Amino acid sequence: MDQKERFDATQQRRAKQFALCSYALGRDPSARGAEALFDQALTNGLALIVAHMWPGKESGRRGRMLSARDLLVVIKAEGISAESGVTRVLHDPAKPEFVKSPWFEPGDEERLVANFTEVRTSVLERALDITQEIRHAREVSDNPTEALAEEHLEALDVLSDHPEISHAISVEGLAAYETKVSSDDDAEQARAARYLEALGEDEAQRRADVDELRDRFAPAPGDVDITTLEDCPVCGYETFVAPSRDGYLDEVGIGHCFVCSYERTDIVAEDLANTLYIRRAIERSD
Ligand SMILES: [Zn+2]
Known part of the structure; x- marks a missing residue:
């Protein structure tokens, strides 16, 4: 882009x-x-x-x-x-x-x-x-x-x-945009799921060395940008490596899963953060 x-x-x-x-x-x-x-x-x-x-x-x-x-x-x-x-x-x-x-x-x-x-x-x-x-x-x-x-x-x-x-x-524009973002992410998740299947369970488990990832991405003193590890929505391992997060909540990771290769782009992350924010605001108002 x-x-x-x-x-x-x-x-x-x-x-x-x-x-x-x-x-x-x-x-x-x-x-x-x-x-x-x-x-x-x-x-x-x-x-x-x-x-x-x-x-x-x-x-x-x-x-x-x-x-x-x-x-x-x-x-x-x-x-x-x-x-x-x-x-x-x-x-x-x-x-x-x-x-x-x-x-x-x-x-x-x-x-x-x-x-x-x-x-x-x-x-x-x-x-x-x-x-x-x-x-x-x-x-x-x-x-x-x-x-x-x-x-x-x-x-x-x-x-x-x-x-x-x-x-x-304009309603059409909004709907088309939302559909596009979520269908892009759906397609990406489906691709990663196929890859995961081809990889096989043994290899997936071998890659899911969370301790090794934690060491590798542990912040050095004075680091401003912290890399976080999150649960991957595709393979479920805590191997989604996010060097950055959405600009609004600073909560939804942007990055790659080191097991199944799922990639979450900044646009998808912003979209998820927005949905999350609105859901919370509405839950608070219940
Ligand atoms: Zn994954």
Whole structure:
């Protein structure tokens, strides 16, 4: 995958996370776990918008995605400030804020449409305060003081005016993307399972020297990137060697199994992490 493809895939993942979380949130904004979904949707929507307009500014040290609050700081600094508490981010920077509607037909009165997404920074910052308070309060009591209100949900919703988001969250696009990722992984698991069978049980057991792998990948003092060993979903041995993990939860390994050769790519790992995250948010809200 070249750099451009990787960037596009990341943007698509962000749009997808935005869409899935907004969808779950829309079903019941007062459910437990709603604030986690809100934060997740907002962070991904803002990261997508910043990355599209100012590539590179969406991440901080070591390539980590910035928090929603820091992304709002970038948007306020780089965008066009409109009325108070609102910043406009252009879709096409070569064009003015308002452009002729592409749906203009001869004979129609000329119409202007916005070439920007409105980021209601003040409302969103307040929403982040609230979600933080709620998440914090739930650790000590069950009575958060303030809940997410309509204006916060609306401020989140208008982010989907961004063409990258509206394009990617079109139901077909999302479904096709999800099906593609999971079918790629299914095909890879099936391939590794055939390989495992050809290998035979004796050889698989001989390779499954977990102690040797632990020694081999034990972190040296001062190592920043830690290689982890995980249970392999195909052969079941704890021989899935993951030099890195998904960028969001830092939990789902990216790497290879040293017994059956199963490979998990970064795209599959991000997708699994996203599903895991949403499932947890929903379980917490039950
Ligand atoms: Zn395996």
